[in-house]
Amino acid sequence: MSKVILLGAGGLAREVLDGIEACQRAGQDIQPIGYIDADAALWGQEINGLPVLGGLDWFDEAPGRRDIPLIAAIGAPRSRRHMVQEALRRGLQFTSLVHPAVHLSSRAQLGLGVVILAGCVVENRASIGDFTVINNLCFIGHDVQLGAYCTLAPGALLAGGSRLGDGVDFGIGAATRQGVTIGSGAVIGGQAMIVEDVPANAVVVGVPGRVMRFFTPAWEEE
Known part of the structure; x- marks a missing residue:
């Protein structure tokens, strides 16, 4: 084995x-x-x-x-x-894990070390960055781009064409409008609805989503 x-x-x-x-x-x-x-x-x-x-x-x-x-x-x-x-x-190796109960389009692209858990849907031409984790029951629409090291909590919904930078922490049950861009290091609260672009390192909550503060240190500074 x-x-x-x-x-x-x-x-x-x-x-x-x-x-x-x-x-x-x-x-x-x-x-x-x-x-x-x-x-x-x-x-x-x-x-x-x-x-x-x-x-x-x-x-x-x-x-x-x-x-x-x-x-x-x-x-x-x-x-x-x-x-x-x-x-x-240290020169160590990584592999990915895709749960067998995932609908993964043959035209989706997965990076190195990706984890996708049960019940997720990853649609046509979606791109998942290295070491990103997609938890149970998430929907990744067509042409979505996820950067490296993102975390999608259970039930996240990313509408077609959404773009997430590196290290985005996307909360349980949160969702995006089609074509929205979320900057690297942003934190999206549970159940938030993202209807406009989010700057890097912003902490966003609510419906519609609003910036409450900025996460420090910034993703790029760590």
């Missing part, structure tokens, strides 16, 4: 593990062997039947470990970017 390791040991990692098990039931050759997490307090614990193996140094402690790919399973975009970039700096 093809071994994989989950990068992160929190709630999203447990959801990703459920997705891996669904892939196994669908006949895919994939075997999770544990979690890697920066929190030393978790090392040695067992979560949903898998051990927390340690931090990224675990890969250097025995031959062959560096050949096992990671799945990026950290929910917060900034934390995910930090851990993924450190793993890449």
Whole structure:
């Protein structure tokens, strides 16, 4: 079987593990062997039947470990970017996970290390950036462009032609009007309706969405 390791040991990692098990039931050759997490307090614990193996140094402690790919399973975009970039700096590998209960257009494009969970729809000519996480029951319309390291919470709805920059944290049940652009590092609150362009690093809530403040430090400055 093809071994994989989950990068992160929190709630999203447990959801990703459920997705891996669904892939196994669908006949895919994939075997999770544990979690890697920066929190030393978790090392040695067992979560949903898998051990927390340690931090990224675990890969250097025995031959062959560096050949096992990671799945990026950290929910917060900034934390995910930090851990993924450190793993890449060490020369580690990543793979993607697409739940078998996803409708994925043959004309959609997926970057490296993407995670798409159950019930999502990814339509014609949508483009998903590297290390982006799309949680359960999201709709990604035609020609949508998602940057790297985005997180879409469950039930997010992106109308056709919407464009999200890198590291956008898009809340549960939030939605966009067709063709809207959201700048990198923006945070969109749950149930917000985005009807006009959103500047980078803005925190937006409400219907229609309105900018409440700006996230600091900016995405580009971290």
